[in-house]
Amino acid sequence: MNRFEEVINTVGGFGRNQKLQYLLLCIIGGSTAFFQMGNTFYSASADHYCQVYDVQIYADDSPLKNCTIPYSLEGEDISWDKCQRYDVNVSRGISAELCSSRSEETVSCDQGWVYDKTWYENTVVYEYNLVCSNDWMKQLSKSIVPLGNLVGVVIFGQLSDIFGRRPIFFITMLLSIATAIATSFAPSYPLFVIGQFFLGAFPHSLFVTACVMVMEIVALEYRTMCGTLTHLAFSIFYMLFGVIALLSNGDWRLTQLIVGIIWAFYLPSFFFILETPMWLLRKHRYDDAEKVLKKYAKFNKTTLPDDMFDKDREIYLRLKEETVEEKSRQYTVIDLFRTPRLCLNTILMCINWFSCSFVYYGISLNTDQLGSNPYITFMLAGFVEVPGCLMAWWLMRALGRRWSLAGFAVIGGAALMLSVPPKESIPVLSVAVAMLAKLCIAAVFSIVFVYGAEIYPTVVRNAGMGVSSLSARIGSIISPFVVLLDVYWGPLPFIVMGVTSVIAGLLALLLPETRNKTLPETLEEGEAFGRKDYKKTNSEGGEGKEMASTDRENKVKQNDIALSDDDQEKKTVL
Structure with missing residues (x-):
């Protein structure tokens, strides 16, 4: 395991x-x-058209809109222009005569827009006029x-x-x-x-x-x-x-x-x-890991052996002396x-x-x-x-x-x-x-x-x-x-x-399949992951055991110690 x-x-x-x-x-x-x-x-945005005076509110259809906003027919649907208006002065109100005598020239919405507020009271689009x-x-x-x-x-x-x-x-x-x-x-x-x-x-x-x-x-x-x-x-x-x-x-x-x-x-x-x-075990912070796991054990009503990490500490100290440069690498x-x-x-x-x-x-x-x-x-x-x-x-x-x-x-x-x-x-x-x-x-x-x-x-x-x-x-x-x-x-x-x-x-x-695999911890194992010699391990139902890669086994044998998580940065299963 x-x-x-x-x-x-x-x-x-x-x-x-x-x-x-x-x-x-x-x-x-x-x-x-x-x-x-x-x-x-x-x-979010909504329907809008050019504003022509300060306190104007949106209306789906109105005499003012008919007089000031260009439109086109698409079958039976009316499509109102959202970015242009007729150049007509309505400061004194509108009349049939004013609208019929207006120029067909259009100008941009220089006074801003009015927005349909059926669904949104105030959006960034409304507040800063992010349209057209x-x-x-x-x-x-x-x-x-x-x-x-x-x-x-x-x-x-x-x-x-x-x-x-x-x-x-x-x-x-x-x-x-x-x-x-x-x-x-x-x-x-x-x-x-x-x-x-x-x-x-x-x-x-x-x-x-x-x-x-x-x-x-x-x-x-x-x-x-x-x-x-x-x-x-x-x-x-x-x-x-x-x-x-x-x-x-x-x-x-x-x-x-x-x-x-x-x-x-x-x-x-x-x-x-x-x-x-x-993470604590991978960083070899055994004292901190022990404190965390004891909290787990207390709350879970289980026990953590006092000597759980004694061998890990011993192995880490031995390997640290032999591979200081490798172990300090980020x-x-x-x-x-x-x-x-x-x-x-x-x-x-x-x-x-x-x-x-x-x-x-x-x-x-x-x-x-x-x-x-x-x-x-x-x-x-x-x-x-x-x-x-x-x-x-x-x-x-x-x-x-x-x-x-x-x-x-x-x-x-x-x-x-x-x-x-x-x-x-x-x-x-x-x-x-x-x-x-x-x-x-x-x-x-x-x-x-x-x-x-x-x-x-x-x-x-x-x-x-x-x-x-x-x-x-x-x-x-x-x-x-x-x-x-x-x-x-x-x-x-x-x-x-x-x-x-x-x-x-x-x-x-x-991509290689990861289901029922003990997952890689070192870069070497990451490179071997998916190859035939990277063998199937514990399933999500808890079956089987993992055999480490040949290179890693050889290295452990050279150090004459049993395989453990701390041989090379802890082989942790996610």
Whole structure:
């Protein structure tokens, strides 16, 4: 049995202590959906046309609108111009004579716009007039959060591997709370964008760290369940955010403030969430690991032997004298690309993360365009993720990670390619097909988080998750702008996203299967992972045992010591 498995099963593989921590990690990590999905409502738009006097309000049809706004007929439908108005002075009121004698010349909306506030009381689009020539600024506000994701995971992913999971988890939590509350009072669009950038960086880094922590506090047989249900929590809070936005009447400042206040209630979790014993053991901090595991044992009503780590300390001291240079090394993202097999696995994983994020946010951030009620459509898009996550959990156990990932990605991509925008189809059918695609892509997201945490060696696991998440952020940055391709052909954005998903799904078949495998810890094991000589080990039902690779066995024999976790940075099973 792997050393970490032996230790964690001694105190309880998924005892009451881990269950409490897991619940807190799910709640806090899941509610990062408030930040990831925020701009669906913050940057939402609605029907609008040129304003011609100061206190004007929106009207779907009125004598004033008929007199001042150009329109065209599309069959039986009237299409009103959103960016131009007739050059007519209505300061003294309107009359049939004034309207009939107006010039047909048009001017830009120099006095601003009036907006349909049926669904949204105040959005960033309304407040800063992000329409017409400024429409790109609305798309920028949607792309800035994933840009923050990209920067955050690179920085905090590396820091988490160096300084520990727990410090980074709580630092990013504090920064998220402060930034959320401050952003709700942003007096200008540039400050709003800056706030959204940091609300992309801090909460998402917390979520990635939480996913790693979940996998590092439970025994092997629970990791698939725990990893998948973490994403189920994200989907639940996704739906809850729709309720918060609805109760806020679509006021972006109030919604942002409520989110910040909710997160402030998470601060007491500091006293319950501990550093992961897996990270402590890998860093050879045996005294700290012993303290954490004794807390596990006390809460789980088990015992930790006093001499549990005596041999580990002895082995570590012996190896430290012989391999001082190797043991003091800090691993970085660059190590993921040093060897061919690990490099290929990293590239393939990055492609799949890019694809699922590209499609996921392409659908999620535009749910307000899919149905008549944006709140119901948004919550429906969150709801379909629940069966997606549950199906992913079951299929990962039944078929493995590789085939589950490929299957969901290909089916989701095909659904997108078969769908067309609502304006060109039956709206209910279009929404239904889009929701099927959303279900599949949500399942893909659940799988890649588990798959990524398993396929990267322990010494670069958080860095590997960081570079994968970086690739995902590139996809989510691009996705709001791909939607603009509909000006050339309505189905084009759907086809681009669908083709991307299908290609990524087929490439996933080149990845090694991780189900029922003892996972790599060192770079050497990461390179050997997937080869025939890297043998099958403990299943998620607890079967079998792992035999280490030949190179590692030889090295242990040369040191004349039994194989243990600390021979080379602890062979820990996630």
